[in-house]
Amino acid sequence: MFYRSIPCFTVIVQKFLSISSISSRSTMNDVTSLLTVLRNAYLAGVASVLPEALVPKLVKRLGNNLKVGQTVHPLNSNCYIIGFGKAVINMVKPVEDILRNADGSSHLLDGVISVPYGIQNTIKDCNLLPDKSSKVRVYEGAKNNMPDEHALTATREIITLVEALKSSDLIIALISGGGSALLTLPKPPVTLEEKQNIIQTLNRAGADITELNTVRKLLSEVKGGNLALKTRARIITLILSDVINSPLGIIASGPTVPNEDTREDLTKIFSKYDIQMPPSVMQALSDYKPSCTDDFGHVSNFLMGDNNVALDAARKSIQTSLGEECCTVVVSSSLRGEASSVAETMAMLCHLILKGYDKCARENLISTPEFDEEKMSVEKRFDFQGISFAQLISSLFVSDADQLISDIGSSIVARKPCCLLFGGETTVRVVGTGIGGRNQEMVLAMMIHLHKVLHDEQLSGHVAFVSAGTDGIDGPTDAAGAGTYWTPQECSYRESLAAGLNPEAFLSNNDSHNFFCRLGGGKYLIQPGHTSTNVMDLQLLYIAPPPQ
Numbered sequence: 227m228f229y230r231s232i233p234c235f236t237v238i239v240q241k242f243l244s245i246s247s248i249s250s251r252s253t254m255n256d257v258t259s260l261l262t263v264l265r266n267a268y269l270a271g272v273a274s275v276l277p278e279a280l281v282p283k284l285v286k287r288l289g290n291n292l293k294v295g296q297t298v299h300p301l302n303s304n305c306y307i308i309g310f311g312k313a314v315i316n317m318v319k320p321v322e323d324i325l326r327n328a329d330g331s332s333h334l335l336d337g338v339i340s341v342p343y344g345i346q347n348t349i350k351d352c353n354l355l356p357d358k359s360s361k362v363r364v365y366e367g368a369k370n371n372m373p374d375e376h377a378l379t380a381t382r383e384i385i386t387l388v389e390a391l392k393s394s395d396l397i398i399a400l401i402s403g404g405g406s407a408l409l410t411l412p413k414p415p416v417t418l419e420e421k422q423n424i425i426q427t428l429n430r431a432g433a434d435i436t437e438l439n440t441v442r443k444l445l446s447e448v449k450g451g452n453l454a455l456k457t458r459a460r461i462i463t464l465i466l467s468d469v470i471n472s473p474l475g476i477i478a479s480g481p482t483v484p485n486e487d488t489r490e491d492l493t494k495i496f497s498k499y500d501i502q503m504p505p506s507v508m509q510a511l512s513d514y515k516p517s518c519t520d521d522f523g524h525v526s527n528f529l530m531g532d533n534n535v536a537l538d539a540a541r542k543s544i545q546t547s548l549g550e551e552c553c554t555v556v557v558s559s560s561l562r563g564e565a566s567s568v569a570e571t572m573a574m575l576c577h578l579i580l581k582g583y584d585k586c587a588r589e590n591l592i593s594t595p596e597f598d599e600e601k602m603s604v605e606k607r608f609d610f611q612g613i614s615f616a617q618l619i620s621s622l623f624v625s626d627a628d629q630l631i632s633d634i635g636s637s638i639v640a641r642k643p644c645c646l647l648f649g650g651e652t653t654v655r656v657v658g659t660g661i662g663g664r665n666q667e668m669v670l671a672m673m674i675h676l677h678k679v680l681h682d683e684q685l686s687g688h689v690a691f692v693s694a695g696t697d698g699i700d701g702p703t704d705a706a707g708a709g710t711y712w713t714p715q716e717c718s719y720r721e722s723l724a725a726g727l728n729p730e731a732f733l734s735n736n737d738s739h740n741f742f743c744r745l746g747g748g749k750y751l752i753q754p755g756h757t758s759t760n761v762m763d764l765q766l767l768y769i770a771p772p773p774q
């Protein structure tokens with residue numbers, strides 16, 4: 227995918243947040259307001275991980291020193307910036323601002339960044355690009371997230387820069403997802419084309435990012451710590467994570483992180499996916515030794531932001547909109563699996579919770595001093611076609627299942643709404659010819675499953691759901707994701723049928739984007755444009771009992 231010119235995120239978010247703030251909590255059962263609350267929470271989550279917000283939090287100027295985390299580095303006209311990734315272009319300006327002195331001079335001497343093709347055009351109206359007078363040279367490349375000659379040129383420039391530096395120099399390395407394609411130098415005799423083919427074949431065969439980047443690291447002159455070993459200068463990295471649990475060695479294939487992977491690790495991956503190892507790969511590996519045996523004392527790696535930061539901001543935004551009455555909890559930041567199966571599990575969870583509200587109302591269970599006992603009995607009786615509440619919760623990659631079960635159980639007995647927040651990255655095995663992305667696919671599947679599991683049950687209540695990518699772009703579409711809702715009276719599924727759309731047919735053709743473009747004139751789509759950040763996806767699920 228390449229970058230198209232659509233208004234940038236900062237402009238949209240300001241406009242959107244100002245027009246759609248909710249004035250009264252009493253309107254919360256109105257599905258449009260609920261979807262707005264969730265959409266605003268997504269935007270608040272994204273705003274919290276914008277590089278321009280994160281850099282000044284971690285990097286501070288103390289007189290003639292630079293404080294990064296707990297480390298302090300003397301400034302003496304000795305600074306250089308390098309960077310690679312989808313979200314690094316707007317890290318440059320805040321770093322340059324910090325390195326500038328009151329008299330306009332700067333400690334920054336030179337810089338090179340490798341960023342996606344077309345990104346400068348995309349964010350040109352946002353005042354986030356490096357200034358015209360910037361010392362940082364910007365190289366665009368890796369169209370469609372594939373390493374290419376442009377990325378190779380940028381990588382060579384970065385190497386030339388860092389190799390020439392002295393131990394008293396300071397490199398600030400800006401790193402984010404997409405860095406693997408943008409910082410590329412295959413280990414000879416492996417060619418760029420061969421490496422592209424290997425990665426594409428593994429990708430299509432279903433290899434995950436850890437497996438892909440293990441292979442990338444072993445076949446690279448710069449990944450897996452090798453870039454850091456090319457310089458004597460001190461290196462500070464500012465890393466934005468787009469990988470579940472943020473393993474620093476995997477994000478952008480860890481060019482500054484000691485690598486422990488062995489030749490056997492690579493061989494196992496090739497045989498797992500039944501891929502023949504080309505002779506050039508065997509030759510490239512003949513003298514391989516993991517970089518972890520080398521000295522990385524000159525490197526300090528800092529994780530600047532990740533999915534948890536965005537989830538926390540989204541949670542605060544929901545709490546502000548819905549108040550303490552709603553049980554707003556982060557369930558997981560490591561959601562993964564096939565998008566439509568995850569949606570099915572979430573729909574089952576909605577069923578269980580709505581059924582719980584119903585039971586509590588009919589059996590007149592209320593919050594009392596004996597509440598815990600009551601709650602436990604409610605929890606024990608919860609199951610969906612033989613799958614218990616606890617099993618369902620555990621299958622959603624929950625961080626603290628016991629606490630969550632207790633929180634949701636308490637809310638059910640007290641007939642309070644729940645808002646469950648998830649983050650991570652699901653997958654889609656594309657078999658159809660349609661257009662979509664993992665978030666829109668998940669929302670479409672959720673709409674279908676909600677209808678399936680809640681239909682005919684005479685359950686009452688409200689469900690609203692949003693799933694969207696923090697980079698603003700879901701698959702090869704111009705939307706970040708979408709929203710859907712269910713009430714016994716009306717739901718997006720019925721709205722689709724009334725509009726002559728067949729949700730199941732769109733889903734089986736992986737055509738979620740076209741579906742949401744047509745439903746309600748696209749009003750359920752979330753389209754912030756490229757956000758210039760990326761900490762994977764956010765899913766926000768609101769479930770409420772009917773008003774008493």
Ligand SMILES: Nc1ncnc2c1ncn2[C@@H]1O[C@H](COP(=O)(O)OP(=O)(O)OP(=O)(O)O)[C@@H](O)[C@H]1O
Binds near residue numbers: 468667760
């Ligand atoms: N028609 C489709 N329907 C659903 N999902 C699709 C479709 N086409 C592509 N995808 C999914 O979109 C993914 C690529 O989208 P995207 O560029 O958003 O993800 P990415 O490469 O992981 O980048 P990032 O991590 O920056 O979001 C593919 O891996 C595939 O799973």
Ligand SMILES: O=C(O)[C@H](O)CO
Binds near residue numbers: 403404405407478
């Ligand atoms: O660049 C990469 O390797 C992926 O985006 C993971 O960080």
